[in-house]
Amino acid sequence: MLDLDFSARIRALRTTFDDIAAVLDLPRLESEIADLETQASAPDLWDDPDAAQRVTSGLSHRQARLRRVRGVEQRLDDLEVLVELATEAEDADAAAEAATELADLEKTVQDLEVQTMLSGEYDERAAVVTIRSGAGGDDATDFAEMLLRMYLRWAEKQGYTSKVLDTSYAEGAGIKSATFEIDAPYAFGTLSVEAGTHRLARISPFGSADKRQTSFAGVEVIPLLEEATEVDVPETDLRIDVYRSSGPGGQSVNTTDSAVRITHLPTGLVVSMQNEKSQIQNRAAAMRVLQTRLLLLQREEEAAKKKELAGSITASWGDQIRSYFLYGQQLVKDLRTGHESTQPDSVFDGEIDGFIAAGIKWRSLEQASAES
Template sequence: MQPDVSADLAELETTLSTVERVLDIDELARRIDELEHQAADPELWNDQDNAQKVTSELSYAQATLRRARDLRSRLDDVPVLYELADEEEGDAAAAAREDADSERASLRSDIEAMEVRTLLSGEYDPREALVNIRSGAGGVDAADFAEMLMRMYVRWAEKHGHKVEVYDTSYAEEAGIKSATFAVKDPYMYGTLSVEQGTHRLVRISPFDNQGRRQTSFAEVEVLPVVETTDSIEIPENDVRVDVYRSSGPGGQSVNTTDSAVRLTHIPTGIVVTCQNEKSQLQNKVAAMKVLQAKLLERKRQEEKAAMDELGAGGNASWGNQMRSYVLHPYQMVKDLRTEYEVNNPQTVLDGELDGFIEAGIRWRMRSDED
């Protein structure tokens, strides 16, 4: 095995060992055993919220342990691949070495992605994520872009097996959405997706302009941690005004015949949240209250730490405040303006290929915190 290969494998060994130490593989296995016992208890589902929390944590822990063990097994196998290549001759040796190099490169990428997970050590990072998307400047193009972003995040979640629960979608009149609120329901989703918050900018030939002119539009992404009972966010009943109305779909059409949609207004702060995607008024009220609690938690954190943008995006979706650009014309590129990470195939990004941007964002945030 050549010296450069040996040095690279030694570096991968160091990185993976650090990942295993931070994850505490033995403790992770013990926690999985504990969660499996809880999940096997027939009375667990008497408390639906706790049951979902237990099963979600169990699924995530099992996947994490399985991934770490798989990386260790693959790293142990790579030297064998090079030994087998050395035993071959001619074209067979070249092909075997190419396969070994390919696996080593793939393994490096996967270990580095796993390493990013160990950087999620913030107080709220282990929480599920609540994502709000709002159209900004740009008219109908902005509404269409907001819907494109929602699809992008839902596709990303689906690719990774994360459950998405949509709480509210407010459709624009001509096309797209004015806003949407949804939860990504797995551990560490807040820590993972929080680097996506900010203003996103789209440049393209507008499909809504009959003269085929280039249009710049904006949408705002806000990511909040889902509130848990330990957060002590109590909302007096008199502080909330409850309005009910009929759910609506694209173009303003009514999607049911009962007043099941719920709008909550927090009177002291003026915060308004809506939920219309559940079938019953009670379910919508519960979901809307979760969103309101998350927003009040954000406000509480901002006041306590005097950091106005620590949890929420908090900006205006317009020029001068963007964190990522999606350019479809006159060239093809998606670029994060904080990390400089870029991809020259916007369609794959809009189809949910976000891992590179997320990993770069988490590393950027870690460096910013250290500074």
């Protein structure tokens, strides 16, 4: 006789799912979708392209989120039926299918539960990620390129749309820096826990002495904000340089000066874009990212003033967040959460969900502790 006593696990899943659905407020989500659908069907929608983009993007993101939640709900219903049929028919194949589906649903619901912790002001936005090589020579620039591939592979496995906006190649191996966008619901809230300094320790493939080399790379994550256009940036505060986009080894990608570099003189912030063939498009994209950074800088300064008035809060992220060991023990370890993996190859191939989930939970606990 088959032993299919999954009832306790399924009940636990149901309870967790019901809590998630309550937090997500599905009736409100459905109401927002209906309102956005009405706006999207307006004949004059594209008279204002920026507003139209906000409407269509907001609608797409909310529809995707609702589909995911409703899909999990349907899978839970189907699982209960499958377990019942397998038990009645004593069908070993159906029982194995039910066990596999239950384990997969437990992971899916856990991922949904983590997403409910993303309640920050900008968490539901798309993300713009910049990776910069740090100390370590060729190893550091190679490490920066490894991180770039890691995040793009993660986005690909999630089914998210990613777009590389700018890449600065190193003279030797790897890249000096790269900026890319991930357009997905809660991309910023999800990836913001990856911001900080990443450290790589390995036997350098670029040296002849077979010595251990430590190198660093910085990851910056900012939300993509429509409201950033409200930031007033006088032309006199900008230095705008144009140049030809280039690939590895200096090979020309364009034959015209379409790449754009904008420097904000008062702050020293620099944004480069070379993904588009048009100089106008690259300039618009660079301005959008620059305005977003200026808006966040302004709000950080305001928050710092409030923090100074309110007194110090001990909870903080710190700078170095994760170490990657590619020699001896073969380990990737997050220094904040303690989460680790003994499969660094899988991590660099985009298997970072465990690190992200642990980071979101850690941040949620730190914030709760600070507020109390």
